[in-house]
Amino acid sequence: MSQNVTQDLIEKCIQGNSNAHKKLYELTSKQMYGICLRYCKDAEDAKDTLQEGYIRVFGKMKQFEGKGVIEAWMRRIFVNCALENIRVNKFYTETSDISEEFDLGFDSFTIDRISQKEIMETMQKLALGYRTVLNLYAIEGFSHAEIAEMLGINEGTSKSQLARARAAFIKEYKKVN
Amino acid sequence: MNNLDEILKQQMQDFAPDAPNIWAGIEQGMKANASAQSGVAGSKVVLSKLALTVIKVTAIMAIPASVATFFYTNNSKKENIERESKVSELKVPIAVNSPEISLDKTQVTDKPKETFTNKEKYVSNNLIQTQEAYINDNFIEHKLNVENKQQEGLSNRNLEQTSTPVIVNDIVSNPTIPEIDLDDKIDSIENIENNFEATEINKNESAFIKTPNVLTPNNDGLNDRYVIEIEGEKLFNLKIYNFNNELVFESNDKNFTWDGVSQKTGQACNSGIYYGVLNFKFINNDKLQTQMTKIKLIR
Missing domain, CATH: 1.10.1740.10 (RNA polymerase sigma factor, region 2, helix turn helix motif)
Structure with missing residues (x-):
């Protein structure tokens, strides 16, 4: 294209x-x-x-x-x-620090094949804050420092949000499949 | 967990669903922007025009007023000293005529001092003459300026000429320019024949270019290295950017191979979307052409 x-x-x-x-x-x-x-x-x-x-x-x-x-x-x-x-x-209101959700034990969980449609469907269900961080870090490839500047949050918050976002994504994905 | 990041990147970097057609909206938005800008500009022009007219009017009003007051005060003095009624009678038409002749206050106020004792005709004539002289002076000044500028330009050119050898040296010392590259010079004699062959190909067939869009550096013998097949080119420059628009690879050699390692950091690039920007010229066409390729790197 x-x-x-x-x-x-x-x-x-x-x-x-x-x-x-x-x-x-x-x-x-x-x-x-x-x-x-x-x-x-x-x-x-x-x-x-x-x-x-x-x-x-x-x-x-x-x-x-x-x-x-x-x-x-x-x-x-x-x-x-x-x-x-x-x-x-003002959807981005979740700026809490590391919580219990941080380690949900999904490390062993791997997704082998997932289509774009499935990813989008799962993403839609995530909170907007999680989705934004996941988008910026995983897909766009920005660093935590860049994300923190873009969103006006702390770098630590960005990291914790990402960890929680990953966990939430896998949780949502598991629910459907 | 990092597995998820990789999957998301691979799947979603080229996520391109069917978009709703919103061109009409964009066009409208552009027009609105343009009209808003022109509106601002227009109002500025109108304002400045208004301001100009106001200034003009005030100037025109002020000149006769100042002249009149000037003459009035001077006349009263004169009358006191000489008691000549003729002079004061003569001055009235000057005050009326002067704004048409000149808008410059300094001239008007300066002139009557010199010509006060003269009669009306002389005064008005002098005004016109001085104005003409003023215009001429301006013109001469302008001419002089232009000449000066031209001279400056000439001197600049001279400077440039004197400084050119330095620039040439710079270029010679810069190995990135392919034409002056020493290796190229050594090969050039051999290349001449090849180039002639290439031009022949161009005449018969057309010059061709083949850019693959995938790179899988996993040593399985398939697409392990990124290569571009190009025939009949005389200038070649490839730049590869990553997804965030950072340059990771550049080459002026058409026989390059890229194995997915960043030239800057020396580290293996992550899988994802990369963009190849190829600038080239064909031998039979002097126009610089650009081709962009999306390269998908999968590890």
């Missing part, structure tokens, strides 16, 4: 060509919608975030200047956009 995003298209987008904007949207919307779905609480929220994200991307296009890969650059904007929405909605 990203193979088709050419340098020409990016330059046209920077110039503000609306056809180029539409092309870029068509090429990347699925990928970006995936991000929005992962972070937002429902499909309606994801749709709003997707729209907001694209408007922001096209507005900030001049700042890209060939810094690496357009898709990765865009993804960062969408993640920030989604996080802002979460913050606005």
